[in-house]
Amino acid sequence: xxxxxxxxxxxxxxxxxxxxxxxxxxxxxxxxxxxxxxxxxxxxxxxxxxxxxxxxxxxxxxxxxxxxxxxxxxxxxxxxxxxxxxxxxxxxxxxxxxxxxxxxxxxxxxxxxxxxxxxxxxxxxxxxxxxxxxxxxxxxxxxxxxxxxxxxxxxxxxxxxxxxxxxxxxxxxxxxxxxxxxxxxxxxxxxxxxxxxxxxxxxxxxxxxxxxxxxxxxxxxxxxxxxxxxxxxxxxxxxxxxxxxxxxxxxxxxxxxxxxxxxxxxxxxxxxxxxxxxxxxxxxxxxxxxxxxxxxxxxxxxxxxxxxxxxxxxxxxxxxxxxxxxxxxxxxxxxxxxxxxxxxxxxxxxxxxxxxxxxxxxxxxxxxxxxxxxxxxxxxxxxxxxxxxxxxxxxxxxxxxxxxxxxxxxxxxxxxxxxxxxxxxxxxxxxxxxxxxxxxxxxxxxxxxxxxxxxxxxxxxxxxxxxxxxxxxxxxxxxxxxxxxxxxxxxxxxxxxxxxxxxxxxxxxxxxxxxxxxxxxxxxxxxxxxxxxxxxxxxxxxxxxxxxxxxxxxxxxxxxxxxxxxxxxxxxxxxxxxxxxxxxxxxxxxxxxxxxxxxxxxxxxxxxxxxxxxxxxxxxxxxxxxxxxxxxxxxxxx
Amino acid sequence: xxxxxxxxxxxxxxxxxxxxxxxxxxxxxxxxxxxxxxxxxxxxxxxxxxxxxxxxxxxxxxxxxxxxxxxxxxxxxxxxxxxxxxxxxxxxxxxxxxxxxxxxxxxxxxxxxxxxxxxxxxxxxxxxxxxxxxxxxxxxxxxxxxxxxxxxxxxxxxxxxxxxxxxxxxxxxxxxxxxxxxxxxxxxxxxxxxxxxxxxxxxxxxxxxxxxxxxxxxxxxxxxxxxxxxxxxxxxxxxxxxxxxxxxxxxxxxx
Numbered sequence: 001x002x003x004x005x006x007x008x009x010x011x012x013x014x015x016x017x018x019x020x021x022x023x024x025x026x027x028x029x030x031x032x033x034x035x036x037x038x039x040x041x042x043x044x045x046x047x048x049x050x051x052x053x054x055x056x057x058x059x060x061x062x063x064x065x066x067x068x069x070x071x072x073x074x075x076x077x078x079x080x081x082x083x084x085x086x087x088x089x090x091x092x093x094x095x096x097x098x099x100x101x102x103x104x105x106x107x108x109x110x111x112x113x114x115x116x117x118x119x120x121x122x123x124x125x126x127x128x129x130x131x132x133x134x135x136x137x138x139x140x141x142x143x144x145x146x147x148x149x150x151x152x153x154x155x156x157x158x159x160x161x162x163x164x165x166x167x168x169x170x171x172x173x174x175x176x177x178x179x180x181x182x183x184x185x186x187x188x189x190x191x192x193x194x195x196x197x198x199x200x201x202x203x204x205x206x207x208x209x210x211x212x213x214x215x216x217x218x219x220x221x222x223x224x225x226x227x228x229x230x231x232x233x234x235x236x237x238x239x240x241x242x243x244x245x246x247x248x249x250x251x252x253x254x255x256x257x258x259x260x261x262x263x264x265x266x267x268x269x270x271x272x273x274x275x276x277x278x279x280x281x282x283x284x285x286x287x288x289x290x291x292x293x294x295x296x297x298x299x300x301x302x303x304x305x306x307x308x309x310x311x312x313x314x315x316x317x318x319x320x321x322x323x324x325x326x327x328x329x330x331x332x333x334x335x336x337x338x339x340x341x342x343x344x345x346x347x348x349x350x351x352x353x354x355x356x357x358x359x360x361x362x363x364x365x366x367x368x369x370x371x372x373x374x375x376x377x378x379x380x381x382x383x384x385x386x387x388x389x390x391x392x393x394x395x396x397x398x399x400x401x402x403x404x405x406x407x408x409x410x411x412x413x414x415x416x417x418x419x420x421x422x423x424x425x426x427x428x429x430x431x432x433x434x435x436x437x438x439x440x441x442x443x444x445x446x447x448x449x450x451x452x453x454x455x456x457x458x459x460x461x462x463x464x465x466x467x468x469x470x471x472x473x474x475x476x477x478x479x480x481x482x483x484x485x486x487x488x489x490x491x492x493x494x495x496x497x498x499x500x501x502x503x504x505x506x507x508x509x510x511x512x513x514x515x516x517x518x519x520x521x522x523x524x525x526x527x528x529x530x531x532x533x534x535x536x537x538x539x540x541x542x543x544x545x546x547x548x549x550x551x552x553x554x555x556x557x558x559x560x561x562x563x564x565x566x567x568x569x570x571x572x573x574x575x576x577x578x579x580x581x582x583x584x585x586x587x588x589x590x591x592x593x594x595x596x597x598x599x600x601x602x603x604x605x606x607x608x609x610x611x612x613x614x615x616x617x618x619x620x621x622x623x624x625x626x627x628x629x630x631x632x633x634x635x636x637x638x
Numbered sequence: 639x640x641x642x643x644x645x646x647x648x649x650x651x652x653x654x655x656x657x658x659x660x661x662x663x664x665x666x667x668x669x670x671x672x673x674x675x676x677x678x679x680x681x682x683x684x685x686x687x688x689x690x691x692x693x694x695x696x697x698x699x700x701x702x703x704x705x706x707x708x709x710x711x712x713x714x715x716x717x718x719x720x721x722x723x724x725x726x727x728x729x730x731x732x733x734x735x736x737x738x739x740x741x742x743x744x745x746x747x748x749x750x751x752x753x754x755x756x757x758x759x760x761x762x763x764x765x766x767x768x769x770x771x772x773x774x775x776x777x778x779x780x781x782x783x784x785x786x787x788x789x790x791x792x793x794x795x796x797x798x799x800x801x802x803x804x805x806x807x808x809x810x811x812x813x814x815x816x817x818x819x820x821x822x823x824x825x826x827x828x829x830x831x832x833x834x835x836x837x838x839x840x841x842x843x844x845x846x847x848x849x850x851x852x853x854x855x856x857x858x859x860x861x862x863x864x865x866x867x868x869x870x871x872x873x874x875x876x877x878x879x880x881x882x883x884x885x886x887x888x889x890x891x892x893x
Contacts, residue, residue, distance in 0.1 A: 051772040066693060067759050069799055070701040086779065122775070129775035131768050131826050133792040140782025158792060164700055165795060172767035179763040179890045187756070210748060239695040274666065276673045279697045380698065383716075383723045449772045498680045546688045549650070550749045553679075553689055 003256070003608060003621050006410045007111040012629055016115045019411065020454055024461035031056035033465040036456065037204055037219040038062070039191045039246055042071035043163070043441060044424025045225030046170035047448030052223075053177030055453055060217055061174065062186045062206060064241055064555075069171040072227060072239040073444060076163025077284035077377065079145060079155035080127075080441040082120040087144055091152040093117045100439060101630040103149040103329055104404070104432020105582035105598065107259070107606070110629055111411060112429045116439075119446040124156055126449055130169040134158050147437040148285050149329035149637075155438040160284050160377045166441055170448070190555065191246045192483040194222065194420065196253045197475035200463070201419035205476070205483050209555060212548035214484055216476040218469050220460055221419045223452060224250060225444075228403035228425040230263060232563050232570060233515070234507020236400035237269055237282040243559035244566045247407050247426050251569075255415040256608035256621060258408035258428035260566075261574035264435055264583050265516050266401035267333035270384055270394075271353040280399040281384060283356070284377055285437040288326045290361035290370065291394070293317050293337070295354050299344035305355055305393050316340055316354075320593075324637040331434040331583040331596070332637055334398035338516050339594065341397070348395040357393035398516060402440060404431040404583070405573070408608040408623075412455035413447060416608075419463070421456060423447035428606065433582025490557045491548065495540035499553060502537045503560045506567055509533070514574050519587040523575040527568065531615050534564040565614050572609070572618060579603045591634070600632050639665045639726065642734040643678070645690055648747050651754075655747070657736065667727040671714065672697065672704065674726060692751040699723040699863060702798030705805075706751040707738040712802035712861040720800065720863040740805035744812070744848040755801050757847040758815060764843035765836040765890065766819040768829055781827055794822035796864040803858035803866075809850030814858040816840050817874035818866050824877055834881035835888060841878050842887055 008015040008022065026034065034057050038049040041063040049061040063071060085091040096117035101108060124142070128134065135143040135157050144153040158165035177183040188209040195202045195216070203218035226246035230236040251257045268283045296303070297314045316336055321328045328336070337354045340346065347353045362370050367390060371378070378389045385395070406428040407415050413429070414421050424444040431439065469475060509529055513522035537560070544553035580589040580596035581603070589597040606623040641662045648655030665674050672694050679689035694704040699720040706721060708714030714724045729735065737751065745753040795818070803814040820837050823829030829836070845851075852871055859868045 047772070054771050065695060065701070065703065066755060067702075067799065069759075070695060070703050072696060072701070075696045075698060075700050084778070121778075122773075124778045125775040126770070126772060128778040128781075129768065129770040129828055131791075131795075131823050131828050133788050133795050133822070133826065135792075136783060136785045136788045138785050140784050140788075141779050158795075161700065161796065164798075165792075168795065172762070173770075173772070175759070175762045176767040176769045176890075178759075179765075179767075180892045182892070185759075187759075239701060240697060241695050274668050276666075276669050276677055278670075278673050278676055281698050379718070380723070383699075383719060383725070386725070386727060453772065496684075498683050500676070500680065542683055544683055544689055546649075550691060550752070552691055553683065 003416065003623050004410065005109060005623060006412060007109070008411065012111060012114045015111050016118060023455065023458035026457045026461050028056055032058060034058065034460050035060065035219040035468065036221050036223060037217055038223045038225060039204065040071065040225035040227060040426070041068035041171070041174065042073035042225060042227060042424060043167055043170055043444030044448040045071065046167065046174045047445050048223055048225060048423060048452045049183050050170060050173035050177050051449050051453040052456065053182035059177070059183040060186065060219065061183055062189045062191060064188065064190045064209060066188055068174055068185060068187060069168060071167060072242055073167045073441070074164045075239065076441055077160045077282065078286040079147060079157035079162045079438040080123070080166060081147070081154050081438040082124045082156060082442065083117055083154060084121055084124060086142060087153045089152045091154050095152065096120060096154065098630050099150050100430065100436060101432070102635060103434055103436040105434050105596065105635055106432065106600070106604065106627060106632055107262070107581055107625065108430055108432030109625060110627060116430050116443055116446050119450045120442050122450060123442060123445045127166060127169050130173055132158065132165045132169040145286055146289050146327060148288060148327045148333070149436040157286065160286070160374060163441060166445065170445070192249065193479050194250045194253045195476050195479045196417055197469065199418060201417050202469045202475060203471070205479050207487070210550050212551070214480055214487070216471040216480055218471050218476065220463055220465055220468055221421060221456055223421045223423060224407065224426050225424045225448065226426045228406065229566065230400040230403050232507065232567055233400040233511050234504050235272065235277065235280050237266060237280050240279060243562065245559055245562045247422070248562045248566045250407060250415070250420060252611050253417070254611070255417045255420055256408040256610055257405070257569060258606050258608045259405040259573065260570045260609070261514070261577055261584050262404035262433045262582065263400060264330060264402040264404060265334045265398040267330055267337055267398050268356060268396045269399035270381065271348055271397040273349070281380065282401060283381060283394060283396055285330070287356060287374060287377060290373065291326065291356040291358050292360055293326055293354055293356055295340045295345040295347060314340070314345070321637045328637045329434060329436060334516055335585060337398055353395040353397045355393035356396045358389060359393070362390065402435055404428065404433060404435055408606065412458060413451055414455070414459055419459060421452060421459070423452050433584055487548065487554070490543050490554055490561070491545060493541045493543045493557070494545065495542045497540050498542055499557045499560050502533065502541060503563065506533055506563060510567060510570065514571050517585050517587050518574050520575065523571050526571045527575070530564070530568050530571065537561065537564055569609060569618055573607055576607065576620060577603060639667065639731040641665050641729065644734065644736045646738040647690070647750055649749065651746055651748055665726050667725070669726050670722065671708065671724040671726065672722050690751065691749040694722050697722040700798060702800040705800040705802050706740060707805065709735050712740065712805045713863050718863055718865050740801055742804045742810040744810060745801055745804060757849070758799050758801060758812070760847055761812060761816055761840055761843045762819065765832065765839035768823060768832065770828070783826060787825055791822045791825040794818045794825070794866065794870050797866055798864055800863065802861045802863065804849065806857040806861040807850065808855055808857065809853060811852045812844050812849040813852040813871050813874065814862065814866055814868065816844050817870040820877055821870040821873045833877070834885045837874065837877040837881045838885065838887040839890070
């Protein structure tokens with residue numbers, strides 16, 4: 001199989017411009033003859049659908065939520081990076097590129113990351129034009145804040161609701177295109193499968209979640225913007241509906257899945273409180289600008305935090321990483337928190353928590369300033385925990401948050417299946433083994449507003465709209481039949497356990513063996529256990545037999561069934577990557593002071609997996625990574 | 639803690655609905671209201687009964703998916719809180735709680751507590767956007783915007799589109815929702831070129847879709863989980879009157 005990333009040659013600063021010039025174009029009069037499917041309406045999907053519609057393509061956009069505006073991008077809190085250098089603090093496109101490659105622990109493709117940094121500034125311009133009310137200074141100019149993994153202030157924000165505002169901007173752009181009939185929107189619609197025939201993606205099979213009807217939609221190209229798979233861990237910061245189904249089904253139809261083991265555990269989330277908990281809530285990384293993280297210096301210290309004097313506190317991030325302090329990158333901070341809790345110094349119920357303390361900042365800046373910066377986050381914390389963070393430190397603990405892995409794509413964001421494009425969190429492209437804060441929003445919008453509208457033409461120009469498969473083509477009907485059979489099988493499942501109980505068990509297994517720290521023994525145990533759990537699921541799950549129409553238990557069952565298959569790939573990837581890098585921490589490979597120890601000689605590649613059948617070992621393909629601009633080095637945030 | 643739930647059960651859009659009582663004997667204070675429904679649903683499923691359908695997704699109060707009447711109040715008793723962020727510590731042990739879907743002709747019930755809010759998308763499609771083509775934007779800092787103005791726009795833009803305002807309004811009006819969007823965009827200079835048509839089109843859509851008019855009850859503001867102020871309704875009225883005086887409504891055109 002061809003695994004050519006098709007990166008343009010020439011100097012890195014000129015690659016994107018060169019590619020835009022090399023690509024085939026479709027003249028404006030012909031664009032309307034082409035039909036493009038976009039699955040997902042988050043930042044990547046909504047911005048892509050809107051921009052493709054503006055170009056004149058006929059666009060069909062699908063989301064499982066009841067409105068495009070509710071996609072999970074909306075929950076992103078802290079901000080979006082751009083290399084504007086408004087702060088006059090030494091930022092540049094090159095520095096953003098450099099920080100992102102280094103932050104990703106040298107497991108991303110340099111050319112893609114450079115393009116991301118290059119486009120970052122245009123994203124801010126576009127968002128402002130769409131009415132995104134970014135935070136401003138009294139001068140009327142845009143404000144910035146700092147974020148983890150960077151020593152410059154380059155993060156643009158809208159209070160603690162940046163994702164919401166960016167998404168509402170993209171949703172508005174999408175809405176404008178729906179209004180003029182250029183985009184047809186299908187809310188409450190879930191993609192069940194991808195149709196690949198004659199060497200090309202031909203369309204999708206979709207279930208209408210209200211009527212239960214399973215329909216086929218044909219197009220000249222399919223764009224997946226369906227987000228990440230952190231819900232494989234059951235408890236994560238993702239919305240309940242986030243799932244792997246679209247990209248997993250595409251993988252089963254031939255698309256390679258890249259670096260699935262690169263899963264980000266976010267350091268600042270509200271700790272698990274009870275057995276019925278359905279999700280974990282993130283507290284924005286921006287809080288680390290003013291909050292100081294600490295635990296008691298001695299183990300098993302049950303005193304109230306206010307009774308613990310300064311001299312008996314361990315501000316462990318400031319101690320271990322004096323240069324970056326509380327703004328160390330996410331992977332590093334999460335592991336440090338886990339380490340102090342493993343030593344028995346964790347706080348709160350179960351000892352799985354560390355303090356995030358604002359007392360010093362409140363003393364220095366006043367409560368008003370802190371309220372203005374983080375008011376909504378403090379309220380959310382108080383709603384959930386019934387503790388007032390203005391009076392006592394927050395308790396936080398790492399939780400699964402974002403997945404750097406995803407479907408493999410080339411420089412043009414096309415998968416190895418022609419006609420199948422993958423954007424946003426659903427692809428693997430830009431963040432390597434660890435994503436820096438405020439970079440997900442940047443990538444989603446770069447892909448959707450600026451990259452795919454340019455690159456998709458190069459793919460479409462190679463096919464003629466008249467060759468589009470009709471929806472009654474046997475290729476569609478075959479896939480539809482399979483999807484219907486699966487739905488029937490799930491509906492007839494009348495075992496003894498609800499779907500959530502299986503999902504929780506799978507999640508716990510993955511969290512224990514393939515979470516913040518991994519080792520060969522644990523991973524092998526997981527590989528033995530997952531097929532057994534999957535078989536149990538199909539034998540013993542109970543799905544509500546209320547009917548084929550609106551049936552939420554059926555929706556969840558389908559998603560969990562796919563997680564059950566996907567989990568094996570996740571663990572296989574973690575097992576083969578016999579090194580530590582970024583968020584992938586193999587206990588066998590650490591530096592003397594406990595940091596991730598990479599093995600560049602053997603693992604400086606993208607692991608792209610080919611599906612070989614459920615329960616069969618997947619086939620590994622490697623894309624070697626070259627680092628010509630950011631020299632390979634041991635990351636240091638000391 | 640013990641609770642008694644009376645939940646509206648309705649099998650489909652045209653089916654008849656009724657309140658069904660469910661005793662809960664083992665709820666805990668630290669559970670969220672929706673987690674309690676999750677637990678109840680797992681039990682109903684095991685007993686061979688149909689679980690209660692309700693929308694929720696992010697469960698952190700931002701996506702706007704969740705929302706129903708809890709004790710007659712949209713999103714329940716705690717101010718500035720969505721249903722998903724409501725915890726059982728807000729209730730007394732032994733309380734009886736009636737749970738019903740949002741009630742409005744413009745938001746028909748799909749099943750149990752799930753309503754169809756697509757009318758909100760249609761109001762937005764009437765003009766709730768700035769039709770700036772991707773790629774044509776000028777440098778972001780070329781137009782300074784006073785912080786107070788930008789902050790005010792942000793206050794309006796915080797709307798999560800949950801439709802609690804409609805459910806709470808005795809007239810079933812969507813004025814707070816519409817006003818939030820119109821205000822957000824009319825406050826910002828980028829929204830000015832389409833400002834008049836936007837106000838005319840969105841108000842027209844709201845009327846056409848079967849939402850009632852505003853008669854200043856203020857119930858919407860009281861239940862809004864994001865604290866959107868009814869001052870924005872005054873602003874919408876002003877925008878609408880000013881626009882009506884100088885322009886007539888035109889259809890949305892391609893960019």
